[in-house]
Amino acid sequence: MNLTAFRTLGRSGLIISPLALGTMTFGTPQWGAPDEVSESIFHTYVDAGGNFIDTADVYAKGRSEELIGGYIADRSLRDQLVLATKFSFHGGEPGNPNAGGNGRKNMHRALEGSLRRLRTDYVDLYWLHVWDIVTPVEEVLQSLGDLVRAGKIRYFGFSDVPAWYTVKAATLATAHSIPAPIALQVEYSLVERSIEREHLPAARECGLGICPWSPLAGGFLAGKYDRTDADATGQGRLSGSNPFQGKFTKFTDRNWRVLDTLRTVATQVDRPLAQVALAWVLAQSGISSPILGASKLEQLHDNLSSLDICLTSEQIRTLNESSALDFAFPYGMFTSEANRGIFGGTTVQGWW
Numbered sequence: 001m002n003l004t005a006f007r008t009l010g011r012s013g014l015i016i017s018p019l020a021l022g023t024m025t026f027g028t029p030q031w032g033a034p035d036e037v038s039e040s041i042f043h044t045y046v047d048a049g050g051n052f053i054d055t056a057d058v059y060a061k062g063r064s065e066e067l068i069g070g071y072i073a074d075r076s077l078r079d080q081l082v083l084a085t086k087f088s089f090h091g092g093e094p095g096n097p098n099a100g101g102n103g104r105k106n107m108h109r110a111l112e113g114s115l116r117r118l119r120t121d122y123v124d125l126y127w128l129h130v131w132d133i134v135t136p137v138e139e140v141l142q143s144l145g146d147l148v149r150a151g152k153i154r155y156f157g158f159s160d161v162p163a164w165y166t167v168k169a170a171t172l173a174t175a176h177s178i179p180a181p182i183a184l185q186v187e188y189s190l191v192e193r194s195i196e197r198e199h200l201p202a203a204r205e206c207g208l209g210i211c212p213w214s215p216l217a218g219g220f221l222a223g224k225y226d227r228t229d230a231d232a233t234g235q236g237r238l239s240g241s242n243p244f245q246g247k248f249t250k251f252t253d254r255n256w257r258v259l260d261t262l263r264t265v266a267t268q269v270d271r272p273l274a275q276v277a278l279a280w281v282l283a284q285s286g287i288s289s290p291i292l293g294a295s296k297l298e299q300l301h302d303n304l305s306s307l308d309i310c311l312t313s314e315q316i317r318t319l320n321e322s323s324a325l326d327f328a329f330p331y332g333m334f335t336s337e338a339n340r341g342i343f344g345g346t347t348v349q350g351w352w
Contacts, residue, residue, distance in 0.1 A: 215291070
């Protein structure tokens with residue numbers, strides 16, 4: 001594994017590892033990792049050459065940031081690491097709407113809290129955690145740009161936002177020569193490929209790197225669960241209370257079929273399911289640094305080993321076909337067959 005195969009994040013000068021360490025499991029012993037295990041995971045990742053740490057102010061109600069801040073301070077690693085955190089979700093007393101959202105007031109409140117917990121005076125990458133539906137993109141862009149100019153953040157990116165919102169922000173920033181987002185953090189895996197319709201093309205057009213979260217679909221693609229008549233059995237994040245319930249469930253007929261195909265390819269390369277699923281994500285165009293989450297040290301070692309896998313074109317095609325998106329309008333019209341129809345029976349390849 002080579003975590004030091006560094007690359008820039010999007011069209012920027014921020015240099016990151018090919019796999020980021022996600023820390024949603026830190027400070028969350030119910031389904032995450034005990035503190036001593038979190039510390040081992042952090043140090044193992046850094047000692048292996050990794051430099052990209054991702055957290056958020058709401059992870060374990062701020063405890064994730066506190067733990068990371070302590071780990072970094074203990075080893076004087078601040079200048080060596082790319083430290084990313086997020087804001088958007090409510091973090092104050094109930095009933096106060098200005099303690100949440102993407103407006104300037106909450107942005108400053110959230111950042112000051114994160115800086116205190118992380119024991120630092122700046123954040124390398126500040127993520128807008130989720131589109132709040134109401135704050136104008138112009139306000140968000142100006143406010144984040146002000147934080148860049150003030151030196152409190154170095155760069156910023158968007159997480160879980162519509163593609164059009166990102167494109168509008170990037171276009172306004174270019175037109176006015178002001179700081180622009182450099183990356184998108186969105187869910188992406190073999191069983192969640194929706195971003196291929198709009199977000200991936202938008203990121204390519206705007207020069208944004210893609211940092212996929214949940215590249216193993218909450219552990220589903222690691223083979224942690226077995227299908228039952230009612231649902232599934234297994235222990236992990238997808239059992240009990242989790243964010244992938246109801247309409248977001250991973251336990252669908254389609255996903256079980258994808259998992260079967262993944263098992264076939266994993267057998268061919270003689271590697272664990274999780275490593276092959278991550279290798280597929282890493283092989284996709286536009287992907288900068290998938291975000292790994294681990295609750296056990298052996299999970300981290302297993303996931304990092306995905307960097308050693310080079311899937312064949314046939315294996316990638318097999319996985320692509322088994323997990324392909326349905327042709328929803330108008331995307332079913334944007335095919336090579338349609339291309340030939342537009343250009344009189346010939347195929348025309350774009351410059352990209």
